[in-house]
Amino acid sequence: MLSDEEIVDNAIIVMKGGHDTSTILLTFLIRLLANDPSVHAAIVHEQEEIAKSKAYGELLTWDDLAKMKYTWGVAMETLRLTPPVFCNFRTTVKDFEYGGFLFPKGWQVVWAAFKTHMDETIFPDPSKFDPTRFKEQNPVPPHSFVAFGGGPRICPGYEFARIETLAVIHHLVTSFTWKLSSKHNPFSRDPMPVFKQVQATVNKVLFGLHFVVGQALNVGPDPGMS
Numbered sequence: 001m002l003s004d005e006e007i008v009d010n011a012i013i014v015m016k017g018g019h020d021t022s023t024i025l026l027t028f029l030i031r032l033l034a035n036d037p038s039v040h041a042a043i044v045h046e047q048e049e050i051a052k053s054k055a056y057g058e059l060l061t062w063d064d065l066a067k068m069k070y071t072w073g074v075a076m077e078t079l080r081l082t083p084p085v086f087c088n089f090r091t092t093v094k095d096f097e098y099g100g101f102l103f104p105k106g107w108q109v110v111w112a113a114f115k116t117h118m119d120e121t122i123f124p125d126p127s128k129f130d131p132t133r134f135k136e137q138n139p140v141p142p143h144s145f146v147a148f149g150g151g152p153r154i155c156p157g158y159e160f161a162r163i164e165t166l167a168v169i170h171h172l173v174t175s176f177t178w179k180l181s182s183k184h185n186p187f188s189r190d191p192m193p194v195f196k197q198v199q200a201t202v203n204k205v206l207f208g209l210h211f212v213v214g215q216a217l218n219v220g221p222d223p224g225m226s
């Protein structure tokens, strides 16, 4: 039986894990689409093909989501370069050796998604933004794309995150255009990515209070990190 504290912990992890992560992904996608006209055009093309096949107000279906391959490839590549969950913890269940280091049983170890995602033996030219890495014919080896973690504790919200991301991007690009109002806006990790200068504006997006197109993301073309 779960204790009260465990019930509270589980409720908090669902709210926190389900909220900040997807909003960070959407934040970076909106920034990317404002900065990269070719990616924006390709996503608009894919989404308008789907929109054309639907009556006004008709809801998206599973089949529609399955057609959004390019859009999801862009989202995956965004998650690879800026994973919202920078790292997580595991406890070693037995002694093991890796890279010449001994990890004794019972130690808490950190795995960092960003490090794995920047490993050039897995993702050649890792700093390059390339959504084609995730095409079906280019399968990524297991536990190499770890934005959602891996193993028995892998993110249970993965499918939901995919659906909400694709649905938001669909409605956004088929209904609006937008531009960024700040030219220089680097981000840092704290430990999650944070746009320093626009915390208040980003918070509006994060908390779903306002979605002011053209103003929602006051971020610039510089992908530099501070």
Ligand code: HEM
Pocket (backbone or CB within 6 Å): 013, 014, 017, 018, 019, 021, 022, 025, 079, 083, 084, 085, 088, 089, 146, 147, 148, 149, 150, 151, 152, 153, 154, 155, 156, 157, 158, 160, 161
């Ligand atoms: C882009 C969106 C998301 C990302 C990048 C993400 C990423 C992650 C990561 C890295 C973990 C840790 C996995 C591990 O340790 O192996 C995790 C766990 C978790 N996520 Fe997500 N997540 C996302 C969306 C969601 C959503 C939408 C929900 C719920 C509605 C959710 C609920 C959870 C929960 C409950 C856990 C804890 C699972 C456990 O400890 O067994 N996540 N997520």
